Amino acid sequence: MSKPSTHPRLTPQFCFNQTALRDFLRISRGTIDDSITQNLNALLTPAHQGFDPSSTRTRQLVTPDHGRSLQPEQCAGFKEKVLFPSWAVRSDVLDYCADVATSPDPDDPDSVIRQIEDVKARERTVDERLDPYSGRYFPQEARTESLAMLMRNERAVEKIIRMRTWSVLGERCGMSSEPADQAFDKWRATQRR
Incomplete structure (x- = not known):
């Protein structure tokens, strides 16, 4: 299973170094969200039955669905231990840098x-x-104006990536129709206690 993103040291210099900021977001998104299918496939256990050579005689155009769906506890574990913590780290970075962008810059x-x-x-x-x-x-x-524009763009990208990740997770895990932001907010509220 993938590991959640690590929390960078949040300083104004980190935010104003747009290359470092973008690299952090790109790497975090790439390891968790962009490769969500691979991460979920890694949760699947190998087949309980042995290999059947007759399965290769004919081409199967439709893949059987029984191998693609995950157990609810596997999905919950992935969300709790990997996905939501990574989202939380990125949210913290985006919130902090947005605050830096709206603060005076002496x-x-x-x-x-x-x-x-x-x-x-x-x-x-x-x-x-x-x-x-x-x-x-x-x-x-000013560099604060440039940072504010970058934060607006990155928040829009984050929203799109989370929607896509959540839809793939919903397909593979058979989850409820709860929106991603609501599920994340609930998880975050339980972590603050």
């Missing part, structure tokens, strides 16, 4: 440069008859 190394550029743009003489592009000024965005 350590922004480019803030002085942006302030100088803003002053120069205000002092500049604009004559659009001579140069129609002279009025254009595109201020560099």
